[in-house]
Amino acid sequence: MNETINKYKEDLEFFDDVMDKYEYIIDLGKKSPLLDEKDKNETNKIKGCQSSVWFVAHKEKDKLFFDTYSDTVIVRGLAFILAQIYSNHSPKEIQSFNREELKILNLDEIISPVRLNGFTSMLNAIYAHAKKEI
Amino acid sequence: MNINTLKNDFPFFKNNKLVYLDSGATAQKPQIVLDSMNEFHKSYCANIHRSAHGLGNKATQEYENARQTVSKFLNAKTKDEIVFTSGATQGINLVAYAYVKEHFKHVIISGLEHHSNIIPWQIIDKSLHVIDFKKDLHVDLEHFESLLKSYPNSFVSLVETSNTFGITHPIKEMIQLARKYGSKVLVDAAQSSVHSAIDVQDLDADFLVLSAHKLYGPTGIGALYIKKDLHEKCKAFQGGGGAIKEVTYEKTVYMPIPYMYEAGTQHIAGAIGFASALEYIRNIGFNLIQKHEQELIAYTNEKLLHVKNLIRYTDTKNATGNISFNIKGIHHYDLGVLLDKQGVQIRVGHHCVQPTMKSLGIKGTVRISFGLYNTKEDIDKFFYALERSIKMLED
Numbered sequence: 426m427n428e429t430i431n432k433y434k435e436d437l438e439f440f441d442d443v444m445d446k447y448e449y450i451i452d453l454g455k456k457s458p459l460l461d462e463k464d465k466n467e468t469n470k471i472k473g474c475q476s477s478v479w480f481v482a483h484k485e486k487d488k489l490f491f492d493t494y495s496d497t498v499i500v501r502g503l504a505f506i507l508a509q510i511y512s513n514h515s516p517k518e519i520q521s522f523n524r525e526e527l528k529i530l531n532l533d534e535i536i537s538p539v540r541l542n543g544f545t546s547m548l549n550a551i552y553a554h555a556k557k558e559i
Numbered sequence: 560m561n562i563n564t565l566k567n568d569f570p571f572f573k574n575n576k577l578v579y580l581d582s583g584a585t586a587q588k589p590q591i592v593l594d595s596m597n598e599f600h601k602s603y604c605a606n607i608h609r610s611a612h613g614l615g616n617k618a619t620q621e622y623e624n625a626r627q628t629v630s631k632f633l634n635a636k637t638k639d640e641i642v643f644t645s646g647a648t649q650g651i652n653l654v655a656y657a658y659v660k661e662h663f664k665h666v667i668i669s670g671l672e673h674h675s676n677i678i679p680w681q682i683i684d685k686s687l688h689v690i691d692f693k694k695d696l697h698v699d700l701e702h703f704e705s706l707l708k709s710y711p712n713s714f715v716s717l718v719e720t721s722n723t724f725g726i727t728h729p730i731k732e733m734i735q736l737a738r739k740y741g742s743k744v745l746v747d748a749a750q751s752s753v754h755s756a757i758d759v760q761d762l763d764a765d766f767l768v769l770s771a772h773k774l775y776g777p778t779g780i781g782a783l784y785i786k787k788d789l790h791e792k793c794k795a796f797q798g799g800g801g802a803i804k805e806v807t808y809e810k811t812v813y814m815p816i817p818y819m820y821e822a823g824t825q826h827i828a829g830a831i832g833f834a835s836a837l838e839y840i841r842n843i844g845f846n847l848i849q850k851h852e853q854e855l856i857a858y859t860n861e862k863l864l865h866v867k868n869l870i871r872y873t874d875t876k877n878a879t880g881n882i883s884f885n886i887k888g889i890h891h892y893d894l895g896v897l898l899d900k901q902g903v904q905i906r907v908g909h910h911c912v913q914p915t916m917k918s919l920g921i922k923g924t925v926r927i928s929f930g931l932y933n934t935k936e937d938i939d940k941f942f943y944a945l946e947r948s949i950k951m952l953e954d
């Protein structure tokens with residue numbers, strides 16, 4: 426997970442201007458794979474987000490994979506980053522990973538205080554799912 | 560007076576370079592408002608209606624002068640028709656609890672109401688009836704009349720100008736109609752009061768609410784107008800110091816309105832600041848304000864015509880202060896974030912009118928709202944930032 430975090434950290438640090446950082450995140454949002462319409466249901470919806478965010482997990486062998494979608498493209502980009510960081514890891518690995526390590530991404534600069542709640546809810550959903558799978 | 564230099568009266572704009580197009584949420588405050596509040600705290604801070612000493616008298620006098628100023632601003636008959644509240648929200652809740660709860664079964668509202676004119680009626684458990692709006696969001700007066708016919712003697716509570724769409728209801732005509740069916744009427748003038756003069760006698764309103772912070776005054780203070788004829792029918796709302804003639808363990812004899820509703824130490828500095836904001840508006844005059852704001856709106860509408868994939872919800876002619884729109888295929892939150900990062904303050908979301916959004920089948924809009932300090936240059940900057948944001952967001 427640290428490896429993926431570092432990759433995004435380098436990418437984001439490459440841009441000095443905050444608008445360029447947004448451009449990068451929007452780009453990720455646009456490229457992030459679409460969820461099936463049937464998965465965009467109430468069960469998969471993350472509570473606590475200002476905008477609608479859906480979150481689907483599946484297991485392949487021992488590893489968890491996450492797919493996310495949001496109706497706003499910026500959140501879609503941010504959710505995509507999170508999904509990439511946590512995907513392809515075992516539930517145990519996820520659970521023992523300290524979420525404080527995400528701080529080096531400096532996402533606070535990008536997420537407004539209101540949306541920070543949503544971001545936390547998304548993280549909670551990932552950890553809750555990992556716990557359930559252990 | 561040069562309307563284009565009024566920005567200089569507002570310290571907010573000296574302290575930052577933001578383009579502020581969110582006055583519908585709260586307006587910036589001119590220096591004289593801050594000074595008047597400061598002066599109270601610095602020179603004659605004392606409690607009102609209580610102390611025998613001179614400072615208390617001075618504070619009481621200024622507070623009561625402020626009531627007089629609000630009264631004049633609304634052209635009330637007497638100043639005791641004006642109750643200071645914490646804002647429009649408290650005003651509506653007060654009327655719900657102290658008057659409507661006991662005397663009415665049905666409440667009729669428009670389809671464009673702020674949550675603060677919906678929830679209080681639910682709290683007191685009234686049947687709520689909502690007037691339809693037409694395709695262009697203007698009120699359907701025939702439907703209004705049919706509701707009045709079905710539920711005569713109901714309470715009618717109407718926003719004058721919609722906070723989201725800037726649509727202004729034909730409020731005088733609606734009050735006259737309501738009268739025919741024995742209704743009493745509350746007017747929510749939280750948005751309209753900053754754009755045009757209000758005359759409660761001419762309107763023949765029974766109740767009317769204001770929020771000072773949308774009128775270039777401080778937050779945490781507002782006013783409720785209660786027509787004198789209804790004072791006897793209104794019962795106590797909150798009990799406490801200052802609102803009473805006599806208290807025994809058995810019972811309380813209240814002071815008359817407005818004092819009955821001003822229990823506890825009031826926002827004295829707020830009332831003083833509120834009054835100086837109203838004086839500020841009066842000195843400029845609504846003629847000049849309206850001319851300026853209409854120019855800004857016309858200029859904005861003209862520019863909106865050139866925005867690709869724009870969705871408007873109402874006609875452009877009759878907007879007062881606020882304009883709402885969406886861009887097809889783009890989420891309003893994304894626009895809000897990118898505009899904010901470019902130093903343009905607007906509001907996105909449901910604007911506290913979720914039921915209206917639901918009837919339109921949308922989650923929210925982008926709203927721009929104007930204050931008297933805005934200039935065409937602000938609007939140019941807004942459109943520059945908007946175009947840049949759209950380019951980044953479109954597929």
Ligand SMILES: Cc1ncc(COP(=O)(O)O)c(C=O)c1O
Pocket residue numbers: 583584645646647648649673675718720721722747749750770772
């Ligand atoms: C039309 C309308 N009514 C009521 C309110 C509530 O005002 P306040 O929050 O100042 O009590 C607002 C504030 O946005 C409003 O726009």
